[in-house]
Amino acid sequence: MRNLSDVQVVVLMGGLGTRLKHITENCPKSLADVCGRPFFDYQLELLCAWGFRKFVFLIGYRADMIEEHYGDGSRFGISIKYSYDGEKLLGTGGAVRHALHYLEDDFLLIYGDSFMDIDYAETIYRYERGKAAGARALMTVLKNGNRYDRSNVEMDGGRLVIYDKHNRTERMDHIDYGVCMYEKALFAEKADDEAFDIADIQHELSLKGEMVAQKVTKRFYEIGSPESLAEFSSYVTHRFSESHPAVFVDRDGVINSIVWNDDIEQLDSPMKVSEFEFLPGAAKALKKIQEKGYYIFVVTNQPAAAKGKTSLAALYDINTHMRESLSAEGVDIDDLFMCPHYPKELPGSKEKFLIRECECRKPKPGLIYMAMRKYNIDLSSSFMIGDSCSDVLAGTAVGLATVFVGRLKCDMCRMMGDVMPDVTVSDLAEAADVLPPAGG
Numbered sequence: 001m002r003n004l005s006d007v008q009v010v011v012l013m014g015g016l017g018t019r020l021k022h023i024t025e026n027c028p029k030s031l032a033d034v035c036g037r038p039f040f041d042y043q044l045e046l047l048c049a050w051g052f053r054k055f056v057f058l059i060g061y062r063a064d065m066i067e068e069h070y071g072d073g074s075r076f077g078i079s080i081k082y083s084y085d086g087e088k089l090l091g092t093g094g095a096v097r098h099a100l101h102y103l104e105d106d107f108l109l110i111y112g113d114s115f116m117d118i119d120y121a122e123t124i125y126r127y128e129r130g131k132a133a134g135a136r137a138l139m140t141v142l143k144n145g146n147r148y149d150r151s152n153v154e155m156d157g158g159r160l161v162i163y164d165k166h167n168r169t170e171r172m173d174h175i176d177y178g179v180c181m182y183e184k185a186l187f188a189e190k191a192d193d194e195a196f197d198i199a200d201i202q203h204e205l206s207l208k209g210e211m212v213a214q215k216v217t218k219r220f221y222e223i224g225s226p227e228s229l230a231e232f233s234s235y236v237t238h239r240f241s242e243s244h245p246a247v248f249v250d251r252d253g254v255i256n257s258i259v260w261n262d263d264i265e266q267l268d269s270p271m272k273v274s275e276f277e278f279l280p281g282a283a284k285a286l287k288k289i290q291e292k293g294y295y296i297f298v299v300t301n302q303p304a305a306a307k308g309k310t311s312l313a314a315l316y317d318i319n320t321h322m323r324e325s326l327s328a329e330g331v332d333i334d335d336l337f338m339c340p341h342y343p344k345e346l347p348g349s350k351e352k353f354l355i356r357e358c359e360c361r362k363p364k365p366g367l368i369y370m371a372m373r374k375y376n377i378d379l380s381s382s383f384m385i386g387d388s389c390s391d392v393l394a395g396t397a398v399g400l401a402t403v404f405v406g407r408l409k410c411d412m413c414r415m416m417g418d419v420m421p422d423v424t425v426s427d428l429a430e431a432a433d434v435l436p437p438a439g440g
């Protein structure tokens with residue numbers, strides 16, 4: 001899999017923002033002020049944290065202001081090229097076509113008026129996997145149930161059946177989320193200066209089965225109207241200005257059960273969605289933790305794909321399934337951080353990019369650091385909950401109070417040296433009970 005630093009990000013920023021007139025009279029929508037910073041800064045920071053470095057901004061209305069603010073990108077440690085939409089309104093597709101000479105063979109496309117906090121490594125992985133099987137594009141989709149907009153995507157499990165924003169059917173219960181990947185050739189087929197909507201390309205690709213999907217589970221924010229801008233402002237205040245306590249939760253053996261694996265005749269993590277089973281009371285316990293006022297971050301080691309026991313796609317599927325199921329129970333996992341690496345190549349290893357010494361495999365605290373870079377966390381009143389010594393060690397390494405689920409075995413004690421969990425409980429429900437109310 002390619003490094004994210006090698007993947008080009010194209011950003012549509014030319015929109016007029018007519019519904020935000022009082023704000024965009026003199027300013028492009030992407031630069032609308034949100035808590036003292038231009039809107040797009042928040043999204044750009046996310047993308048930089050994932051490692052993206054190469055950007056093309058498609059600009060039109062008040063292009064000068066965007067260029068003045070972002071410059072060549074060096075201030076953000078990235079490089080930015082600009083493509084000017086020109087006088088004629090070209091639509092989203094036409095704007096991309098117009099920038100053809102800047103585009104690389106494959107690129108990520110996003111909108112400059114949306115905040116989309118997803119797993120971008122999964123996006124690149126799924127796109128490349130799809131391409132190897134004949135796809136030419138990827139669409140991120142969110143199970144919607146008409147919550148944010150009218151659904152326009154029909155899914156069958158993880159497969160995208162059809163995308164059509166004009167003719168909607170009863171079977172559509174997902175929406176396109178706003179992050180896509182494309183092959184440049186799709187745009188080269190069009191004439192320059194031809195106005196068209198990218199939705200038309202997407203519709204055609206979906207009919208031909210040439211567009212793969214990435215299911216995402218976290219809502220997006222956009223700033224198309226004064227109401228949605230206000231909503232994003234309060235989200236930004238909560239997430240970046242105020243610090244909140246968090247509960248870091250290990251997954252296997254805490255949220256879901258370990259399952260019997262016939263191949264190795266051992267208990268192991270689930271390798272596919274059908275093997276994933278919530279432990280009794282786990283969803284309720286997470287809900288209680290959420291209601292007490294904590295962020296919930298799942299931090300999980302999943303080396304099975306690196307070891308060749310399953311694919312990384314299956315591991316992503318399991319996490320998505322868990323988050324969707326919890327969401328249906330009213331529990332929103334704020335974020336999930338997975339270490340898919342393993343330091344040694346085994347005879348069955350296939351996805352070799354996963355084999356490496358990393359900083360994220362627990363007991364190292366890298367997954368917790370990832371959360372700390374993305375959120376404003378009050379560590380002094382946060383907790384780590386897990387069922388193995390590596391969870392306790394990772395939590396202790398960053399000064400978290402630790403809650404151990406289950407019983408410490410003697411061999412574990414030896415590995416842990418002087419480190420001991422602060423509290424030991426029998427399950428996640430008991431852990432949820434012993435946590436004090438956040439900020440209390």
Ligand SMILES: [Mg+2]
Pocket residue numbers: 250251252253254386387388
């Ligand atoms: Mg565990």
